[in-house]
Amino acid sequence: MDFEAVAKYSALHLKPAGLTLQYGTAGFRTKAGHLDHIMYRMGLLAVLRSMKTKSTIGVMVTASHNPEEDNGVKLVDPLGEMLTSAWEEYATCLANADEQEIQSILTEICQKEVVNLHLHASVFIGRDTRPSSEKLSQSVIDGVCALGGQYHDYGLVTTPQLHYMVCCQNTQEHYGKATVEGYYQKLSKAFGELTKQACSSGDGQRYLKIDCANGIGALKLKEMEHYFPKNLLIHLYNDGTKEKLNHLCGADFVKVHQKPPLGLDLKPNERCCSFDGDADRIVYYYNDTAGHFHLLDGDKIATLISTFIKELLIKIGQSLKMAVVQTAYANGSSTRYLEETMKVPVHCTKTGVKHLHHKAQEFDIGVYFEANGHGTVLFTNAAEEKIRHMAKEEKDNQKREAAKRLENTIDLINQTVGDAISDMLVIEAILALKGLTVQQWDAIYADLPNRQLKVKVADRRVIDTTDAERRAVTPSGLQEKIDELVKTYRLSRAFVRPSGTEDVVRVYAEADTQENADSLAYEVSLAVYHLAGGIGEPPQPVF
Numbered sequence: 173m174d175f176e177a178v179a180k181y182s183a184l185h186l187k188p189a190g191l192t193l194q195y196g197t198a199g200f201r202t203k204a205g206h207l208d209h210i211m212y213r214m215g216l217l218a219v220l221r222s223m224k225t226k227s228t229i230g231v232m233v234t235a236s237h238n239p240e241e242d243n244g245v246k247l248v249d250p251l252g253e254m255l256t257s258a259w260e261e262y263a264t265c266l267a268n269a270d271e272q273e274i275q276s277i278l279t280e281i282c283q284k285e286v287v288n289l290h291l292h293a294s295v296f297i298g299r300d301t302r303p304s305s306e307k308l309s310q311s312v313i314d315g316v317c318a319l320g321g322q323y324h325d326y327g328l329v330t331t332p333q334l335h336y337m338v339c340c341q342n343t344q345e346h347y348g349k350a351t352v353e354g355y356y357q358k359l360s361k362a363f364g365e366l367t368k369q370a371c372s373s374g375d376g377q378r379y380l381k382i383d384c385a386n387g388i389g390a391l392k393l394k395e396m397e398h399y400f401p402k403n404l405l406i407h408l409y410n411d412g413t414k415e416k417l418n419h420l421c422g423a424d425f426v427k428v429h430q431k432p433p434l435g436l437d438l439k440p441n442e443r444c445c446s447f448d449g450d451a452d453r454i455v456y457y458y459n460d461t462a463g464h465f466h467l468l469d470g471d472k473i474a475t476l477i478s479t480f481i482k483e484l485l486i487k488i489g490q491s492l493k494m495a496v497v498q499t500a501y502a503n504g505s506s507t508r509y510l511e512e513t514m515k516v517p518v519h520c521t522k523t524g525v526k527h528l529h530h531k532a533q534e535f536d537i538g539v540y541f542e543a544n545g546h547g548t549v550l551f552t553n554a555a556e557e558k559i560r561h562m563a564k565e566e567k568d569n570q571k572r573e574a575a576k577r578l579e580n581t582i583d584l585i586n587q588t589v590g591d592a593i594s595d596m597l598v599i600e601a602i603l604a605l606k607g608l609t610v611q612q613w614d615a616i617y618a619d620l621p622n623r624q625l626k627v628k629v630a631d632r633r634v635i636d637t638t639d640a641e642r643r644a645v646t647p648s649g650l651q652e653k654i655d656e657l658v659k660t661y662r663l664s665r666a667f668v669r670p671s672g673t674e675d676v677v678r679v680y681a682e683a684d685t686q687e688n689a690d691s692l693a694y695e696v697s698l699a700v701y702h703l704a705g706g707i708g709e710p711p712q713p714v715f
């Protein structure tokens with residue numbers, strides 16, 4: 173290891189005194205001004221991870237739906253998955269080390285992981301549209317170079333595009349070409365094939381309004397539009413030319429506030445969707461003729477996609493096991509509908525894509541979505557081979573056609589990670605094929621009214637949870653209080669957990685009416701404030 177180079181570059185990326193950060197649900201995230209040293213050190217770590225796995229590793233500079241002033245970074249493992257947890261700990265350790273400790277920590281990681289430092293290292297780098305991202309990605313490059321790694325800087329890409337390209341590279345392009353054009357071509361071709369026999373979506377309305385959160389999604393959709401078949405008409409809003417990233421718009425804003433984004437005029441019954449800042453989440457919505465807003469979130473998306481796949485599986489007559497993976501934030505109605513009506517097994521994991529992803533890998537076909545609209549579908553190699561074989565060789569016309577649809581779905585979905593562009597194409601294809609309007613899709617089941625709130629506490633780590641975060645173990649008395657409150661409402665459920673991306677405790681509640689969900693969420697927030705060391709003003713009633 174060239175410690176001299178490491179030390180030389182480290183001096184250019186000094187850690188602010190007293191700053192400690194943790195590799196959380198989605199890597200490191202904080203104010204952009206505090207991240208230079210983190211970027212550099214993640215460049216170093218990516219090189220070691222690449223040597224360890226003998227594969228290309230991805231580094232994405234983004235803070236997704238967070239405010240424009242924030243930034244963040246996460247590492248992407250060889251098949252496009254999130255970084256494995258043991259290395260998250262190394263990342264945290266390296267990030268918080270004093271400058272003179274860096275060498276010994278790198279050496280320790282190499283010893284523990286038996287990293288052969290003579291191997292070639294390769295790192296793919298991507299970034300979102302934040303003003304701070306370009307400089308920060310240069311710091312990543314410094315880290316990669318300090319340890320003699322090779323890099324390819326993809327510049328502005330969506331997070332899922334970077335994951336996709338890492339996977340392509342490490343599968344010797346079996347998954348696709350490791351270029352942005354390759355991505356556009358593969359997805360557009362699959363979409364065209366899949367929707368060949370569809371006339372249009374049920375409402376005869378052939379276009380979709382997209383709120384791009386003033387982020388990278390707008391840039392990439394503009395590039396991709398030329399590849400789309402003519403039957404897909406999209407109209408972009410919040411394309412970043414006028415307003416600030418994620419400000420009063422984007423998938424997270426729409427989901428949390430349950431209202432349309434600024435900058436998109438919502439006409440009755442028009443089908444609309446929002447991406448988040450790095451385009452790995454998507455939610456749909458519409459306003460009915462009475463002016464009521466209807467949100468179709470990750471749970472509705474999971475239901476639509478799993479219904480579509482299940483129908484095709486029945487047609488091809490293969491016994492492939494499919495399951496849906498959700499988190500505690502999934503609306504109770506969606507879980508009930510999937511289990512009781514659809515007869516699809518549902519599993520609940522902790523928040524964070526990596527947990528859902530791992531669980532989904534246990535099934536032949538694993539559909540996973542967070543309620544906030546992050547999700548995808550995973551097919552095992554064996555399931556994929558079976559489907560591709562049938563799509564080619566099956567004699568029975570109906571079965572073969574169903575297998576072809578599944579095959580195109582496999583090619584359309586980005587299996588590495590949730591992907592707003594890919595998910596949007598899957599959803600548009602399903603609506604067109606099934607002749608469903610957005611209203612008919614929404615009517616499949618009715619969501620239970622719900623509310624999400626945040627509470628500021630001195631140290632959110634005082635809250636420890638169990639049972640896929642549905643119950644609080646500490647501080648003592650908190651869970652008992654929540655249980656007590658939940659009992660006073662109908663069809664109710666509530667839980668609290670420390671956020672992995674913001675310095676807050678999140679509160680979730682659902683109940684029979686919006687008023688009751690709001691009131692329960694408020695009461696639970698108060699309990700958190702009083703029992704878990706709340707700071708600042710106590711929570712106020714929601715409305």
Ligand SMILES: CC(=O)N[C@H]1[C@@H](OP(=O)(O)O)O[C@H](CO)[C@@H](O)[C@@H]1O
Pocket residue numbers: 197198236501523524525542544546670671672673674678
């Ligand atoms: C309730 C919620 O939406 N939480 C989000 C949010 O995590 P928190 O740990 O809740 O801050 O950001 C994560 C990363 O984008 C995402 O995976 C997760 O679903």
Ligand SMILES: [Mg+2]
Pocket residue numbers: 236237448449450451452453
């Ligand atoms: Mg995101």
